[in-house]
Amino acid sequence: MSVHKNGETTNGTKVSTTGVRLPVKLVPVPVKDVGLNAAQKAVLDPTVEVKPEIFGEFSLKGKVAVVTGGNGGLGLEFCIVLAELGAKVYAIDLPETPSEDFGIAVKYVARLGSSLTYRPSDVTDQQVISATIKGIANENDGxxxxxxxAAGILGHEQDCEEYPDVVFKKVMNVNCGGVFYSAQAAAQIMKEKEIQGSIILIGSMSGTVVNREMRWLPYNVSKSAVLQMTRSMAAELGQFGIRVNSISPGHIRTKLTAVVLDAQPEMEAFWASLNPLGRIGAVHELRGVAAWLASDASTFCTGSDIMVSGGHTIW
Ligand SMILES: NC(=O)c1ccc[n+]([C@@H]2O[C@H](COP(=O)([O-])OP(=O)(O)OC[C@H]3O[C@@H](n4cnc5c(N)ncnc54)[C@H](O)[C@@H]3O)[C@@H](O)[C@H]2O)c1
Structure with missing residues (x-):
């Protein structure tokens, strides 16, 4: 094997001129007619049409998106925002028939000119979830x-020294295994079809901090795993232009947290008091970050965890 002047070897790999192998294939920095580049063009030619470009950078027109756990809660909100941006969206969840809220969302999205479709599947079964996600891709030219x-479960509250094996495994199966199997199927499709896609893993602030007074060890462990899964997948898939990031929400009322909030209503004020913003979050407050990570507005972001917690983790 010989090394050319530019560091390219005869077998296509790159080495630095000092002989140290670079860890990744180098690619050119993208150039885009937005921001200052657009301004510079516009100043030279006053007839050039000037319009805000940022909205276009968020567009998902012509794209296909899959959201696990999309039957309700955060997952359904993610489905709606991705459809608003123009994506053809598929939601995956456990029940054979979707919820009433899902039906309402389907009609809303149709009126916006997009589509939202439901597919029952179980993320904990690697073969089943892979077949479901690949089936969706196949319906859309691959x-x-x-x-x-976004599929996830909380598990019940119990002291760590007593926490039962069966629930520990179930939480890990859904929150860690299920997230991985879904992301893995997506990565296979994106790599094979050379799609520079975006994989977004829904973690939790509980992957970084422990919720005060809450004894949810398996949940916390599973969410920490999601953060390292994000970095590991991002490290391997970056060379294909596939980005992997996580979102770590803080306290938000959904079916998942209603178990606690309904049984102990005083808990909402307690959780709110732990956040500098003095309140818990609303489901819609995750729309922007999902839109950003899913779209070309975030093309230089990979391996990152975006904490959206009302400031919960800053003190
Ligand atoms: N609500 C919060 O405060 C909060 C905070 C941090 C992180 N999260 C995370 O956000 C994600 C969404 O949670 P949510 O709050 O919307 O709860 P949710 O209970 O409303 O939604 C979770 C969805 O996942 C689905 N699901 C569970 N097991 C599944 C399986 N094996 N296969 C397919 N689908 C399955 C459920 O049916 C449900 O529709 C979860 O990963 C959760 O851990 C939520």
Whole structure:
């Protein structure tokens, strides 16, 4: 094997001129007619049409997105925002028939000119979830551009020294295994079809901090695993232009947290008091970050965890 002047070897790999192998294939920095580049063009030619470009950078027109856990809660909200941006969206969840809220969302999205479709599947079964996600891609000429892995469960509260094996495994199976199997299927499709897609894993602030007074060890462990899964997948898939990031929400009222909030109503004020913003979050407050990560507005972001917690983790 010989090494050319530019560091390219005869077998296509790159080495630095000092002989140290570079860890990744180098690619050119993208050039885009937005921001200052657009301004510079516009100043030279006053007839050039000037319009805000940022909205276009968020567009998902012509793209296919899959959201696991999309039957309700955060997952359904992710489905709606991705559809608003123009994606053809598929939601995956456990029940054979979707919820009433899902039906309402389907009609809303149709009026916006997009589509939202439901597919029952279980993320904990690697073969089943892989077949479901690949089936969706096959219906769309092999396309899959965005995967949001939002399926998750909380497990019950119990002291760590007593926590039962069966629930520990179930939580790990869904929150860790299920997220991985979904992301893995997406990565296979994106790599094979050379799609520079975006994979978004839904973690939790509980992957970084422990919720005060809450004894949810398996949940916390599973969410920490999601953060390292994000970095590991991002490290391997970056060379294909596939981005992997996680979102770590803080306290938000959904079916998942209603178990606690309904049984102990005083808990909402307690949780709110732990956040500098003095309140818990609303489901819609995750729309922007999902839109950003799913779209070309975040093309230099991979391996990152975006904490959206009302400031919960800053003190
Ligand atoms: N609500 C919060 O405060 C909060 C905070 C941090 C992180 N999260 C995370 O956000 C994600 C969404 O949670 P949510 O709050 O919307 O709860 P949710 O209970 O409303 O939604 C979770 C969805 O996942 C689905 N699901 C569970 N097991 C599944 C399986 N094996 N296969 C397919 N689908 C399955 C459920 O049916 C449900 O529709 C979860 O990963 C959760 O851990 C939520």
């Amino acid at each position: 396309r899959l551009d965005v995967l949001v892995a």
